[in-house]
Amino acid sequence: MGWVDISCNLDRSFICERYQDVPEYEWSRLDGTLYYISQSSMTSYTFARRFCQAQGGDLAQPKTEEINMHLMTLAGDNSYWFGLDDINQQATFQWIDGTSLDNNVFPAWSNGDATLFESERCVHQQVNNGWRKLLCTSYLRFACEKAPSPRPILPIRIIAATSSPYGGGLLDASFICLLGSENEEILTFSTRRLVRLTEAITFDSYTAPGYSNVVPSVVLRHTLPATMEGLGFFECSSVTASRMTSVPLAILLSTRELQPIDGRFTKTVHVGDDIKLSVMSTTGMVGEDGIRWRKFTDVDWADSLIGMSSGSLSHTIQSASVSDDGVYMTYADGAVEQLPSSFIRLIVKECPYGRWNPPLCDRLCDSCYNGGVCHELSGTCICPPGFAGKNCLQACGMHRFGWDCELECGPSQPLDQCTGNQICLPDPYGCTCLAGYTGIYCNETCLVGMFGADCLQECHCTDGADCDDITGECPGDCSQGWSGAACQVPSVCPIGYFGADCNQECNCRDATACEKESGFCAEVEGICDIGYLSDSVDFPSSCIKFSGCYSSCSKTCHCSGGAEDCNFLTGDCLSSICHPRWIGDHCQTDRFETSSRKTNPGVAIFSCSFTASSGQALSPADIKAALGDFSAASWISQSSSIYIDRTLSNSFTHVNMGPEKAIYCFVGDPEIPSEFMFIRLPPRQFFALPSFNGVPELLEFGYYHAAIGWRQWDSSSDTGEGPIVGYKLYVRSGSNVVLAKEVQPPSMVNNTDRSVSKRSAENASEMVMYNVSGLEAGSTYSVQIAAIRDGINGEGEQGLALTFTTESVIHFH
Numbered sequence: 001m002g003w004v005d006i007s008c009n010l011d012r013s014f015i016c017e018r019y020q021d022v023p024e025y026e027w028s029r030l031d032g033t034l035y036y037i038s039q040s041s042m043t044s045y046t047f048a049r050r051f052c053q054a055q056g057g058d059l060a061q062p063k064t065e066e067i068n069m070h071l072m073t074l075a076g077d078n079s080y081w082f083g084l085d086d087i088n089q090q091a092t093f094q095w096i097d098g099t100s101l102d103n104n105v106f107p108a109w110s111n112g113d114a115t116l117f118e119s120e121r122c123v124h125q126q127v128n129n130g131w132r133k134l135l136c137t138s139y140l141r142f143a144c145e146k147a148p149s150p151r152p153i154l155p156i157r158i159i160a161a162t163s164s165p166y167g168g169g170l171l172d173a174s175f176i177c178l179l180g181s182e183n184e185e186i187l188t189f190s191t192r193r194l195v196r197l198t199e200a201i202t203f204d205s206y207t208a209p210g211y212s213n214v215v216p217s218v219v220l221r222h223t224l225p226a227t228m229e230g231l232g233f234f235e236c237s238s239v240t241a242s243r244m245t246s247v248p249l250a251i252l253l254s255t256r257e258l259q260p261i262d263g264r265f266t267k268t269v270h271v272g273d274d275i276k277l278s279v280m281s282t283t284g285m286v287g288e289d290g291i292r293w294r295k296f297t298d299v300d301w302a303d304s305l306i307g308m309s310s311g312s313l314s315h316t317i318q319s320a321s322v323s324d325d326g327v328y329m330t331y332a333d334g335a336v337e338q339l340p341s342s343f344i345r346l347i348v349k350e351c352p353y354g355r356w357n358p359p360l361c362d363r364l365c366d367s368c369y370n371g372g373v374c375h376e377l378s379g380t381c382i383c384p385p386g387f388a389g390k391n392c393l394q395a396c397g398m399h400r401f402g403w404d405c406e407l408e409c410g411p412s413q414p415l416d417q418c419t420g421n422q423i424c425l426p427d428p429y430g431c432t433c434l435a436g437y438t439g440i441y442c443n444e445t446c447l448v449g450m451f452g453a454d455c456l457q458e459c460h461c462t463d464g465a466d467c468d469d470i471t472g473e474c475p476g477d478c479s480q481g482w483s484g485a486a487c488q489v490p491s492v493c494p495i496g497y498f499g500a501d502c503n504q505e506c507n508c509r510d511a512t513a514c515e516k517e518s519g520f521c522a523e524v525e526g527i528c529d530i531g532y533l534s535d536s537v538d539f540p541s542s543c544i545k546f547s548g549c550y551s552s553c554s555k556t557c558h559c560s561g562g563a564e565d566c567n568f569l570t571g572d573c574l575s576s577i578c579h580p581r582w583i584g585d586h587c588q589t590d591r592f593e594t595s596s597r598k599t600n601p602g603v604a605i606f607s608c609s610f611t612a613s614s615g616q617a618l619s620p621a622d623i624k625a626a627l628g629d630f631s632a633a634s635w636i637s638q639s640s641s642i643y644i645d646r647t648l649s650n651s652f653t654h655v656n657m658g659p660e661k662a663i664y665c666f667v668g669d670p671e672i673p674s675e676f677m678f679i680r681l682p683p684r685q686f687f688a689l690p691s692f693n694g695v696p697e698l699l700e701f702g703y704y705h706a707a708i709g710w711r712q713w714d715s716s717s718d719t720g721e722g723p724i725v726g727y728k729l730y731v732r733s734g735s736n737v738v739l740a741k742e743v744q745p746p747s748m749v750n751n752t753d754r755s756v757s758k759r760s761a762e763n764a765s766e767m768v769m770y771n772v773s774g775l776e777a778g779s780t781y782s783v784q785i786a787a788i789r790d791g792i793n794g795e796g797e798q799g800l801a802l803t804f805t806t807e808s809v810i811h812f813h
Contacts, residue, residue: 022055022144029148030070032360035060036144037074045122048081048142049096057146058569059083061095062125065106071143077127081142083569084123084131093123097551097569107131147553147568148360152378155426156245157182157403159385160236161415165265165422166441168230168253174210175249176414177236179218180403184240189214191222194233194248194345195296195327208234219414228253233265233327233343249424249431250343257286258330258342261313263440264454265422266430268347268373269320278314279330279342288313290333295326304329320348347428351376354496364496367503369393369488370472371452373429384453385423386435386470391503395471395486401434409434419443423453432456436470445469451486460487492516498542507532507543518542518662525682531556531563534680535579537630537670541662541680547579550586558582560674580668581677583613592679594665600793601686602656604636608665608679609649618648625652628661630670630678636663655792689796690720690787692727696802699769703777703807709769712745713787720796721789728786728795729770733779742788743770778808 027034036055043051052058061083062068071082083096093101101107108130120133124140134140157180167173177191191212196205210224224230231253237246250265261278269275279291293315294304306328309315317324325348331341351361356379365374368381372392375382383392385401396405399418409415420443424431433442438455446455446469459467460482461474468474472486481491484501493502496511498519506514507529508521515522519542528534528543530553535545548563549556550571557566558581559573566573571586578587591613596606608625612618620641626634640651654663666678692713699707713724731739745768775781784798 024148027146028070028074030067032148034146034148035067035071035074036146037071037078037080038141038144042139042141044139045081045085045124045136045142048140049083052142052144052146053567053572053574055144055146056564056568057144058567059096060143060145061097061569062108062143063095063106065108068106068108068125072125075125075141075143078141079124079127081122081124081140085121085136086133087121087136090121145569152380153243154378154380155375155382156186156238156240156243158236158238158245158247158426159402159407160234160247160249160424161421162249162251163415163417163421164251165249165263165420166252166254166256166259168224168232168251168256169226169228170230170254171226173224173226173230173251175222175224175234175236175251177220177222177238177247178402178407178414179238180406182240184242186238186240188237188239189217189220190237191220192235192237194235197229197232221414224251231341233345245426247424247426248345249422250345252342256342257281257283257332258291259440260342260344263442264431265343266345266347266424268349268428268430270349270351270353271321272352273320274316274318275320275346276314276316277328277344277346279344280313286332292331292333294329294331295324296329317346320346322348322350324348345430347430349376349428354494364505364507367391367494367497367501369484369501370395370486371432371454371456375426376428382425382429384429384432384435385425386453391501393484393486393488393501393503395473396435398470457488504539504542504544507546514542519544520662520680522683526680528556530554533558533579535581537673537676540629540664540678555586555588558587579677580675581679583611590679591677592665594679594681596681596684598685598687600689600789600791602660602793603791604652604654604656604663604681604684606663606681606684607649607651609647610665610667612646612648616646618643618646620648620650622667623648623650623665624667625650625654625663625665627654627656627663630664630666687789687791688720689794690722690724690789691718691797692785692787692799693718694785695800696783696785698802698804701804701806703809704775705771705773706775706781706783706804706806707769707771708783708802709767710785712766712768718787720787723790724787725790725794726788727768728788728798729772730784730786730798731772732782732784733776738781739772739774741770743768775806777806780805 022036027036049059059082060071062071084093086093120135122134122136123131124134126132159178162175164173191208193206193208208222209229210222212220212222214220233248233250235246235248252259258279259282261280267275289311291311291313293306293309295306296304325346327343327345329341329343350358354365355361356365356374356376357363358376363379365379366381368374369392370387371384372381381392386396388394388405399409401407409418415421418434419437420441421434422431423434432453435453438444448466449459451457451459451467451469451472457472460479461467462477462479465475474487478487483489489501493516495513496506498504498506498514498516504519506519508514509524509527509529512523514520519539520526531546531549532543533545533547534543546563547557548566550568555571557571558579559565560577560579561575565575581591583589583591591611593609599605608623610623625636627636628634636652636654638650639653642649663681664678668676670676690713694711696708696710699709726742726744729741729743730737745766783802786795786798788795
């Protein structure tokens with residue numbers, strides 16, 4: 001039975017099709033861009049482009065000889081489509097991102113001739129013969145390119161710990177591996193040696209000596225032999241279907257002659273940092289002249305000796321690089337295989353502080369507190385033992401630790417005691433003591449003013465009070481400039497963060513700071529970094545939404561489906577639907593426009609315009625304005641409205657006597673995100689209110705009146721901005737105002753409406769006078785003058801005071 005033509009309204013089963021995703025490991029990276037050559041799929045130019053777009057990219061654009069050679073190498077002996085054609089205009093070649101081939105210094109035409117096969121419109125790479133045009137419907141392999149996806153690769157929640165870091169060779173030497181809760185099935189949970197101890201490689205060079213037992217399934221205890229083999233760097237490893245994480249830890253012999261000077265087996269630095277690795281003699285019998293240093297990656301014995309540091313208890317690395325990452329052994333000359341050695345493992349973070357996603361390092365880490373360290377493959381915080389949570393702000397409390405504070409130390413626990421342990425976490429964290437302990441052997445409590453893992457965190461308690469060694473909590477208030485449960489949140493967030501706990505990302509243009517409460521990028525007038533938008537109802541002034549970018553990340557995407565909906569080369573939306581605020585080519589035309597007048601402080605006079613989409617009808621009620629948030633109580637009444645050529649423009653006037661707040665114009669219902677759009681007005685400009693610095697004069701007074709005169713406001717001797725439209729006279733008896741009167745000099749008498757007046761007093765020497773009546777005899781009064789500038793709320797500060805006493809009435813008897 002074949003196809004049947006029936007009603008479209010009938011219910012039937014259906015079949016879908018979509019392009020198969022190409023896993024990222026099948027792509028090849030070059031200078032921060034991923035490239036892919038189809039291995040078996042052959043199709044037309046148009047369908048090849050659709051396939052690449054379905055992968056989040058587009059056809060490759062070999063604009064440089066390096067890229068061109070890279071693609072040819074990947075393709076081998078195969079021809080392929082790439083993103084160049086003259087479909088729009090014959091002989092005018094354009095890359096698929098819209099740029100002209102003429103802008104390129106590198107064309108690779110076959111025989112140098114772009115006119116070959118002039119009737120064809122699409123360009124392909126011919127095997128060993130350069131670029132040639134071909135019918136766009138021809139079937140070829142194809143080359144795609146896309147930006148590498150910064151998908152976070154979270155570490156498996158594994159911990160390595162030992163209560164015998166210096167007990168190698170003793171009967172009780174062991175270490176444990178602890179698993180936290182995971183969403184993925186754990187496929188393997190095991191131990192091994194990190195580096196071998198002998199130059200010769202044998203079948204068991206990387207096998208951890210001794211034996212392991214798992215009780216329960218999340219705890220693996222490895223007991224080491226009571227021999228010299230119980231020395232070295234070991235690791236706990238776990239594997240799921242998509243991830244593998246290992247956590248190294250070290251154990252030195254009890255008979256060691258050397259050990260790290262601070263007792264820690266790991267040091268973590270960033271690329272470019274200077275670092276000094278130092279050891280100490282445990283016996284006093286090892287002279288510095290006999291000290292030797294080796295650096296092992298996979299224990300390359302032949303080239304591992306570091307001659308520059310021989311004869312010293314320290315090895316200094318200046319401007320560390322990734323190649324410096326590894327295990328450093330320190331030993332007495334001639335004793336390298338007698339094993340009285342010391343080990344320090346150096347962890348070099350590829351990204352600078354606060355960044356992740358190497359090698360681009362273009363993502364901002366979560367804000368990590370209490371000694372937490374940013375994980376370079378996910379941007380998440382690896383919290384020190386004793387703290388947990390997204391930002392390591394959750395203190396586990398006495399004798400507790402773990403990814404979720406789920407573990408405890410003490411009798412009948414995996415760690416049978418709390419002192420003397422070294423706790424290790426996935427790179428780049430390394431190893432430290434439990435929270436509340438420090439010292440070479442992790443058996444000392446914190447000094448006054450310090451807390452946390454290794455007692456490295458500083459207390460911030462009022463009056464210098466000590467805080468809890470383990471949690472950092474203060475007995476009273478936090479010292480000035482700090483907040484939070486353990487007083488670790490600064491009043492000024494580090495650049496790049498905002499929020500009550502400084503744990504939201506600013507994403508401002510040029511990596512500038514933002515306001516702590518709102519996230520507003522004040523230094524750049526609210527402009528977000530490329531790829532980010534102000535599109536959060538909860539934080540409407542911030543740039544916390546990532547919407548994607550295109551054209552070498554020089555422009556922001558505005559697609560309805562966010563970053564995943566945007567072609568990273570062209571900016572086209574895969575769904576063909578723009579975010580509701582944007583229209584036009586590549587969704588780059590903002591439907592909002594705003595303008596505002598410079599006003600006196602506390603006054604906002606502004607307009608908001610919105611362009612209707614094709615077929616959309618707008619009414620004045622569709623554009624609203626709000627102060628601070630979008631709730632109905634915050635709406636601002638409109639004063640006028642005008643509709644011209646699909647663009648509706650509403651005007652608003654608002655007087656706010658309280659703190660200055662952001663103003664938003666919006667269309668739609670914030671409860672329906674797919675239809676809601678808004679814009680924040682840029683920071684408003686205000687006139688400086690005039691300040692009158694003159695002292696009023698007492699021209700004449702009697703029992704019940706006083707004639708007061710004063711010079712006019714003068715920009716050369718007074719401050720603020722004009723034009724001045726009048727003055728306010730204040731008369732006080734003590735703290736009580738008995739008269740507050742607006743007064744105009746003769747030259748301004750006709751300008752009674754100061755809300756629209758633009759006239760200024762040109763004759764600043766003209767004296768302004770006012771006769772104050774109704775005073776009490778023999779009473780003391782003070783007089784102050786405030787200048788009033790044009791516009792609503794135009795009254796400035798009151799000037800210096802004149803004090804006088806009216807004449808007293810003398811009673812005759």
